[in-house]
Amino acid sequence: MGSDYSKDNCVHKPPMDERNLQGLKDYLINYNLPDGHEGYINILLYGMVAAGKTSIINTFFSALDPDGRTVTCVPTGMDPNSLTLELKTYKLAKLKFWDTAGWNAMLKSHVKPKELLRMILEGRIPIGTNLQNFKPTFPEEYPVIPGNAIHGVAFIFDMTTMDNISGNIMLRFQELQTIAAQICGHRVVIGTKFEKLGINEKNHAWIYEYKPLQQKFEQLSASTGLNKQCMFVVSNQWNGEHITMIKRILALYALENMIRNIDRSLKMTA
Template sequence: MGSKLSKDGCFHFPTMDERNLDTLRDYLCNYNPPEGCGSSCINILLVCMVGAGKSSIINTFLSALHPQGPTMTCVPTGMNPQSVTPEHSIPDLYIANYPIIPENVIHGVIFIFDIDTTDFISDDKMKEFQELQTMVAQKYVHRVVIGTKFELLGIPEKHNAWIYEYEPLQRKFEQLAKRTGMDRRSMFVVSNQWTGEQIEMIKCILALYVLNNMVRNIDRFLKAQ
């Protein structure tokens, strides 16, 4: 999964070809949690501020899992009144009136940041994220960061295949690591900027690469219990 730091500061090296896309998709589409874990699926919670891209991320994941078919917009996005993620809130993962049963245990958390505007998030709001990610870590819940809207950093689309090697993104990850307290190795990017009937191969791989990372890490934890 490319977790070693290269001399240029890059952690991730996803292979951008059809064969890797098929491998990522096949693993995710055919994955089943290990027997005895108490759940028939893996539950991943998405957390971010309004407009950072929760709904778009879901649509990107769904489209990337079925790249031969039409792109999916199952989840209303933006300020759509039917949006399933219209408000920002830092959730309590263990609310008293929300009993924890195998079907709703949270196995992973994705913190989503608009990578172009991270410098403008207030210290108070960032402190909330720090406290939540600390609580998640204490519960042994796998967590990652996804940066969206990286296109606004001025990275040409033709360079997306080497996105993790791009210095402006590395600087953003370094700043975000300092402010959130999370390891840069747990930081990824996903592009929600896709149009047309099918999502492009590179954007599919970027999306499935982070999902693959999460599921494999969660799977290892479940098998070790």
């Protein structure tokens, strides 16, 4: 595989075969909440503008498609409707993905990102709310909506631009991560656009052994306080009408990790 690869710091080794893909699909499609819990597993995708939050939802839907067909249920890229300003949800089996505005776009809005995140995590903001125009006088003005509390947060980072995030912005993010740790049951980091790190598609099966990716995980771990075992990569790019088996496995492997950890937390509180 060459000198760009190292197993020394490899944090994940998902089997890259059809059997593992089928197992991941079966678990996620057939998942049911533990006894005593109803509704959906609520997963918030949270990150900066253009990090790839919205397109990851399309990846999850595509990866779980029976035939691996690419599914575009959410506008992305150059689509004029792709900039997320409202709190939106997308349901898939017993999973509900929550999409929101890039948190750095909210720095000059009516409500601070920390206050906004806390309210979203607690399930206080109605679906469809325009977050840029959101002006709560105090959080208690918006009571908790049953079934809207977030169970897990996926912090999304563009792996090609994370080195350019300023120190001040990263400090603000650390504050957000602290709030999520106080309220939410499970948190992960998902890196996007790993294809642009210089790895050939034929080597995507060994992405977690790729040194440049390992180094970025080290940086993110130091910046966010999250263990590298909680860090994954998910592709939000593909060509043609089907998503490759490797990209399907990478996406579903990250998603399954979240669901299994959330499931354990729910069982402990049942």
